[in-house]
Amino acid sequence: MARQNVTIHTTRPSDTKPTPEDPSWAMVIDLQKCVGCDSCTVACKAENRTPPGVSYNVVVEEETGTYPNVRRVNLPRPCMQCDVPPCVSVCPVNATYKNSDGVVVIDAERCIGCRYCITACPYGARSFDFGGTYSDEMQGYTDVQSPEYGVQRGKRGSYTPPVGTVRKCTFCTHRTARGEEPACCETCIGDARYFGDLNDPNSVVSQLAASPRAFRLREELGTEPRVWYLR
Amino acid sequence: MSTASRARGIPTTSPQRSHWWSRDPNTAPFLNPRARTIWYAVLMLALAVGSWGLYNRVFGGLATTDLTSTMPWGAWVAFYIYFVGLSAGAFLVSSLIYVFGMHQFERIGRAALLSAIVSMGVALCFIGADLGRMERAPITLLFFHWTSPLSWEVRFYTLYIALLIAELVVAIRLQKRLVRSVEAAHRTMRILGTIGVPLAIFGVHGGTGTIFAVVKARAMWAGGLFPVIFVISAMVSGTALLMAVHYWQARGAGRVPDRALIRNLSTVLLAAIFIDLGLTFYEFIVPLLAFEHHDQSIIMLQAFGPYAWTFWIVQMFMGLLLPAAIILSPLKKRTGALVAAAMICVIGIIGVRFNIVVPPLIPPVIEGYPTGDYFPTITEWLLSVFFIAGGALVYSLVSEWQPIHEPDPDDHAAIAADAGMPDAELRTEQETI
Numbered sequence: 261m262a263r264q265n266v267t268i269h270t271t272r273p274s275d276t277k278p279t280p281e282d283p284s285w286a287m288v289i290d291l292q293k294c295v296g297c298d299s300c301t302v303a304c305k306a307e308n309r310t311p312p313g314v315s316y317n318v319v320v321e322e323e324t325g326t327y328p329n330v331r332r333v334n335l336p337r338p339c340m341q342c343d344v345p346p347c348v349s350v351c352p353v354n355a356t357y358k359n360s361d362g363v364v365v366i367d368a369e370r371c372i373g374c375r376y377c378i379t380a381c382p383y384g385a386r387s388f389d390f391g392g393t394y395s396d397e398m399q400g401y402t403d404v405q406s407p408e409y410g411v412q413r414g415k416r417g418s419y420t421p422p423v424g425t426v427r428k429c430t431f432c433t434h435r436t437a438r439g440e441e442p443a444c445c446e447t448c449i450g451d452a453r454y455f456g457d458l459n460d461p462n463s464v465v466s467q468l469a470a471s472p473r474a475f476r477l478r479e480e481l482g483t484e485p486r487v488w489y490l491r
Numbered sequence: 492m493s494t495a496s497r498a499r500g501i502p503t504t505s506p507q508r509s510h511w512w513s514r515d516p517n518t519a520p521f522l523n524p525r526a527r528t529i530w531y532a533v534l535m536l537a538l539a540v541g542s543w544g545l546y547n548r549v550f551g552g553l554a555t556t557d558l559t560s561t562m563p564w565g566a567w568v569a570f571y572i573y574f575v576g577l578s579a580g581a582f583l584v585s586s587l588i589y590v591f592g593m594h595q596f597e598r599i600g601r602a603a604l605l606s607a608i609v610s611m612g613v614a615l616c617f618i619g620a621d622l623g624r625m626e627r628a629p630i631t632l633l634f635f636h637w638t639s640p641l642s643w644e645v646r647f648y649t650l651y652i653a654l655l656i657a658e659l660v661v662a663i664r665l666q667k668r669l670v671r672s673v674e675a676a677h678r679t680m681r682i683l684g685t686i687g688v689p690l691a692i693f694g695v696h697g698g699t700g701t702i703f704a705v706v707k708a709r710a711m712w713a714g715g716l717f718p719v720i721f722v723i724s725a726m727v728s729g730t731a732l733l734m735a736v737h738y739w740q741a742r743g744a745g746r747v748p749d750r751a752l753i754r755n756l757s758t759v760l761l762a763a764i765f766i767d768l769g770l771t772f773y774e775f776i777v778p779l780l781a782f783e784h785h786d787q788s789i790i791m792l793q794a795f796g797p798y799a800w801t802f803w804i805v806q807m808f809m810g811l812l813l814p815a816a817i818i819l820s821p822l823k824k825r826t827g828a829l830v831a832a833a834m835i836c837v838i839g840i841i842g843v844r845f846n847i848v849v850p851p852l853i854p855p856v857i858e859g860y861p862t863g864d865y866f867p868t869i870t871e872w873l874l875s876v877f878f879i880a881g882g883a884l885v886y887s888l889v890s891e892w893q894p895i896h897e898p899d900p901d902d903h904a905a906i907a908a909d910a911g912m913p914d915a916e917l918r919t920e921q922e923t924i
């Protein structure tokens with residue numbers, strides 16, 4: 261039970277200091293293996309049942325150079341779960357904070373929806389839930405919500421949290437709590453994503469994060485992301 | 492003693508006025524009947540039209556705005572910092588009187604304090620409406636996060652409003668001579684004002700600038716110059732607002748606006764504009780010469796983007812250059828021209844605030860993301876009209892009830908001017924009596 265994160269929305273930063281038993285989740289994404297199929301984006305939307313305009317994960321497709329010397333990079337972008345997260349430091353009410361397992365979480369019962377954290381995130385990883393739904397295109401979309409942070413929220417209402425608050429990738433805490441990988445890692449057809457525990461020096465992520473190919477986005481900002489890319 | 496000066500509320504014999512809050516029957520009306528009808532009709536119309544925006548916001552949520560997750564802040568945040576600026580600026584003008592003893596501005600003291608309170612209220616309405624979950628606004632006082640400037644701000648605003656109200660109450664009691672000793676009341680005003688000056692500069696307005704300045708993810712916001720620019724442009728807009736308020740209230744009440752006061756305020760305005768221009772120069776030249784490409788893309792957007800007119804015409808021309816030119820030109824001899832300059836400036840500073848909020852959010856934070864695109868919707872405009880008209884209404888009602896625009900009973904020059912006679916004449920008249 262030590263790793264069970266279902267109590268997240270009642271814990272506060274002061275009581276989420278990591279203990280030695282806590283995992284320290286991290287992700288490594290191999291850009292050479294990513295084929296830019298967007299499966300992760302789709303899997304994430306399905307898993308977290310995110311509404312229109314809210315995408316926890318996206319794949320940025322970038323083409324550089326002029327023909328014939330062109331290079332195309334697909335950059336999958338979850339939340340970086342920064343270790344020095346600017347989104348957390350600006351939140352006026354501590355609604356978003358760093359959990360003991362390294363994941364930056366949001367308390368939808370506390371967030372006032374000021375969106376300060378969205379402006380502060382250098383990776384564009386946060387979205388505001390404007391209350392949109394897919395019910396026009398998809399039957400029963402509002403009938404059930406994803407059990408994010410282990411909280412069963414039931415039906416999606418027009419003004420019940422998380423509507424009116426900010427949302428983001430959680431490394432699928434509800435899945436990791438039961439020993440599964442985040443949905444994006446499980447679905448990746450190129451097997452480009454690795455997920456694991458940095459506290460374990462033998463884990464794949466620990467080893468890959470130390471590889472000479474590894475780099476992180478906008479490292480100059482000092483946000484210490486927990487997502488490494490392999491170039 | 493002339494009837495005119497008695498009508499001005501000089502409490503030579505003041506029997507039954509025992510509370511500061513009761514209305515003094517001798518107080519001159521805030522507006523004369525015709526001006527009153529027109530003014531309240533305009534306000535009611537604005538409120539009626541604007542209430543549609545309020546309805547939409549309350550029942551439609553933020554989906555009725557043009558905001559997205561790419562453009563998280565827009566018009567309401569811009570108006571919020573605009574009104575915080577007006578408030579801080581108006582308060583700083585009042586401190587010129589009560590703290591720094593510049594009695595040439597005495598006449599505008601209570602109006603400045605009331606404007607500061609009302610502007611702050613309007614600012615809070617704007618930021619409240621901008622919250623995704625409005626009903627949770629009070630919890631910002633419950634939970635404190637020391638690294639968040641916004642968390643500090645909520646507390647500073649509360650303190651600041653409390654202090655402003657206290658200062659206004661003392662000022663009103665002083666005006667009505669309900670205080671035990673005039674000197675002691677002046678001292679209280681000075682103490683409150685002295686606490687208020689750093690609170691307004693560093694806490695309220697510099698602090699609001701800090702909200703933006705700490706965001707290292709966004710070029711042009713991040714940096715130490717930003718809070719300073721906030722304070723100076725607050726001075727610009729606050730001073731200009733008070734010039735316009737004094738002039739139009741006097742006209743509406745059928746009095747002669749105090750020319751000397753407006754002249755003196757225009758000097759303060761000019762100084763603030765010059766400092767603001769200087770800081771704006773540094774704000775742009777440094778990133779340009781440093782070839783900071785993030786900053787440059789935002790500057791290019793401001794200067795040549797689709798809304799470049801808000802930068803060149805509203806912010807630079809109306810907000811700064813035109814008012815400065817009018818105040819420097821021979822037109823300055825005409826009170827009307829100075830007030831026109833002030834009003835143009837008050838509107839122009841809205842452009843400054845929009846250009847602070849919107850352009851830095853437009854370039855994508857990571858190459859390949861969509862570019863932001865934003866223009867306020869009808870709901871956003873209408874709700875803004877509603878809040879601004881609401882603020883004007885509250886200001887007017889308080890001025891109807893309390894002697895906000897009355898001169899101090901000892902200010903014979905102002906009273907004489909109000910009664911339409913030169914000071915000297917009144918003096919001799921009094922002496923003969």
Ligand code: SF4
Binds near residue numbers: 385
């Ligand atoms: S990527 Fe953005 S949202 Fe995620 S932890 Fe970092 S700053 Fe916060």
Ligand code: SF4
Binds near residue numbers: 355356371372374376
């Ligand atoms: S939107 Fe919510 S999580 Fe983000 S800073 Fe505001 S209160 Fe905190």
